[in-house]
Amino acid sequence: MMYGKGLKDYVEQVPGSRSGSLFSERTLYPYVTGTALVALVYRDGILMAADMGASYGSTLRYKTIERIKPVGKHSLLGASGEISDFQEILRYLDELILYDNMWDDGNSLGPKEVHNYLTQLMYNRRNKFNPLWNSLVLGGVKNGQKYLGMVSMIGVSFKENHVATGFGDHLARPILRDEWNENLSFEDAVKLLEKCMRILLYRDRSAVNKIQIVKITEEGTTNFPPYSLKTFWGFESYENPTAGEEGLW
Amino acid sequence: MSKEMVDLPPKGGFSFDLCRRNDMLAKKGAKPPSFRKTGTTIVGLIFQDGVILGADTRATEGPIVCDKNCEKIHYMAPNIYCCGAGTAADTEAVTDMVSSQLQLHRYHTGRESRVVTALTLLKRHLFNYQGHVQAALVLGGVDFTGPHLHTIYPHGSTDTLPFATMGSGSLAAMSVFESKFREGLTRDEGIQLVAEAICSGIFNDLGSGSNVDICVITKGHKEYLRNHLLPNPRTYVSEKGYPFPKKTEVLLTKITPLKQKVEIIEAGDAMEE
16 A cells, blocks of 8 residues: 555556656657747748747757758758757658668659658657657758648648748748748748748747748758847837826836 | 624625536536637737727637627727627626726716726726636727727736737737838728738638728727628529428328227226235
8 A cells, every 4th residue: 555656656658668667758748949930932942941049948048059951962851849859850861861872773862752751750659659749841842843841740741832830830821821922032032031030039939039041942952141130129109108107017 | 602603795706616516517527518709819009190909700609600790899988999809708798897987987077088097997807806707808099198009818917019919819910910010000001900910810810700890099089990801701602592492392191090099997906906
């Protein structure tokens, strides 16, 4: 007869796993997380933007995390959510690309194939109740065909002309739906992305003002140096919000 | 000294006496009745001459749209209007109540109501009920001190802002405001921006939909544009109409006489066995 909680109550065990381990053997919560990510298809390829911050709970712990990485010759992978899981996914993809290169058959994995692989990966992990806690964005160009898709942590995957993860889903998607069109030039696409990132900067508490934009076209990947967005705080009403109403906050 | 309890006068606020019994019933599987929420997009902004308030017109009851064209912009005073999000009963009751209190106050003082008065009455009431009155409001109006726009949260906190959004569609509407708002908008630009923000909520949020209501308040004048925009018209209506047969069809005519009921009279002793 046990009084109070026994050790068993603190251990989350996966059926069939080694019993008697002290800590959880599956992902319960994310720890170091990246926030929103926005991507769109433009005339020449794909443009992805993310900020370079990673939060540890409510602390902005890391401010130089690259959340967008190239995969193989034709694709870009961006992730929001748990950073360690993102790094794990990059290792899996590294292995995938390596094996593909070893075939040496002149063919290389394009964005569609990588997207498919990621969907299977995420869905299978979710079925084992041990998800990789990320929302992934996969974009690329192969043989002139532009591709942009998204995979969520539970394995929901789809292909779209513009995607946004995390808070971007609520704040950036309405803007993209209204203002995206097929023939955006590079400058217009960057302006649109900046508009979305600026709104995220204003309204997402875990956003950092250090934006990384990466472009992928038929020629290859271009990593732009990180920069900050200009913000506007000069509203007259912000100067003295309670003018005329003494005692109000 | 008597041991009887003194009869205390009833205190204000909610009485939580039935909570335990409700919990017990819920555990046994009895579901409480669901209430009508507005699941909304409401916005307000301050422009050159005053305040513009906007709202969508969909009222939901869980997953069902129970009212396609409800009114979410409530009258508070001739120069003050209030949009409400959250539980429909709460927003209606609270705005009605404060509206009558403002009217009485106007009779008492003989002056036009101030927006801060409405604000204070609302926030005191909501704080008193500790968030159980689920009304999230956008209050706007023009009084002699100028145009004012406030948001009031269900727990009673308030904000004074140049542009504000509330409700489930608030993020979609806020993204429009954050990218396009600037100070000193003209009346038409302001209406255009508010309509755009509400449309963003209508098309990107499931809890908001149907039409756009707008209310423009300036010094000494107000305009309530009910159904200013109807972006969700019923496009298909059958031209032939929907003919229904004018009476019930006769399928069969056959008369079957009922069998005669036969009464059985038993011997008197039968019941005793």
